[in-house]
Amino acid sequence: MNQKKGTLSELVDLFKKPLERLWNCVSKEKVKELKIESITTAFIKSLESKKFVVEKGKAKIPIKELEKEPKEMADQLSLILKEI
Amino acid sequence: MVNEGRGRLFRRKDGKFLIYLPKDFAEDSMFPFKGTDSIFVKVKFKPGGDKLLIEKWSEPIPQEEEILSFNEKTKMIISEVEKSPLQFTSRDILDELKDWIKNDKEIDDIRESLTISLNEFTKKKFGVSIDEETRKFLLNELVYLILKLTRGDINEPKKGYVV
Numbered sequence A: 001m002n003q004k005k006g007t008l009s010e011l012v013d014l015f016k017k018p019l020e021r022l023w024n025c026v027s028k029e030k031v032k033e034l035k036i037e038s039i040t041t042a043f044i045k046s047l048e049s050k051k052f053v054v055e056k057g058k059a060k061i062p063i064k065e066l067e068k069e070p071k072e073m074a075d076q077l078s079l080i081l082k083e084i
Numbered sequence B: 001m002v003n004e005g006r007g008r009l010f011r012r013k014d015g016k017f018l019i020y021l022p023k024d025f026a027e028d029s030m031f032p033f034k035g036t037d038s039i040f041v042k043v044k045f046k047p048g049g050d051k052l053l054i055e056k057w058s059e060p061i062p063q064e065e066e067i068l069s070f071n072e073k074t075k076m077i078i079s080e081v082e083k084s085p086l087q088f089t090s091r092d093i094l095d096e097l098k099d100w101i102k103n104d105k106e107i108d109d110i111r112e113s114l115t116i117s118l119n120e121f122t123k124k125k126f127g128v129s130i131d132e133e134t135r136k137f138l139l140n141e142l143v144y145l146i147l148k149l150t151r152g153d154i155n156e157p158k159k160g161y162v163v
Helices: A008-026 A033-048 A070-083 B070-083 B085-089 B104-126 B132-151
Strands: A053-055 A058-060 B008-011 B017-020 B041-045 B052-056
Touching: A008 A033, A008 B104, A008 B132, A033 A070, A033 B104, A033 B132, A058 B104, A058 B132, A070 B070, A070 B132, B070 B085, B070 B132, B085 B132, B104 B132
Parallel strands: none
Antiparallel strands: A053 A058, B008 B017, B041 B052
């Protein structure tokens, strides 16, 4: 599928704040700026690697893809974090 | 002594019901529910009757084995979804954490912000909004991944990384 240009920094800005708030809610220690930027970048890269299709005017990930082990996704995130 | 008063039972905009009692009545020296700003009550009525009985009620204290720590709860969630990934389409992990986080509004705001972010993501990438099932899955997945990161189950970025 042809993807439009949503730049990485635009997407990071989109997700960074809510992810930071989520982190601070579930953790005793507040997350640092650089750390949450790296994590958000990894999330975006992980999101971008997912196989989306457009059906009935909506972007979706087919159920077959969703069935993948979440642990695999966590491992993938771990790898992306190492590469950043 | 004021042992009788007229109050009102009303429904708030959020759908909850409240019973209003007159101040003099509730502050009477013989008022049975004294000494606290908030208490649990048990309410009952007889079918066909026109009276409501309100009694003091103590919230049952959970048995020790029923009290999960936040750490145990997150461990349980992680283990369950890893065994059965499609639970991401049916569960609401943020909602399940509310009992531990105690800030319902913050949780609801985070959910709303992440929902908007996911929708914006597909709009920017594909020009369309996100499918409901996919949105639910990805939202839960993000929460799951943050839980894993905060627990130290995923390697965090090394200090000094610049994006």
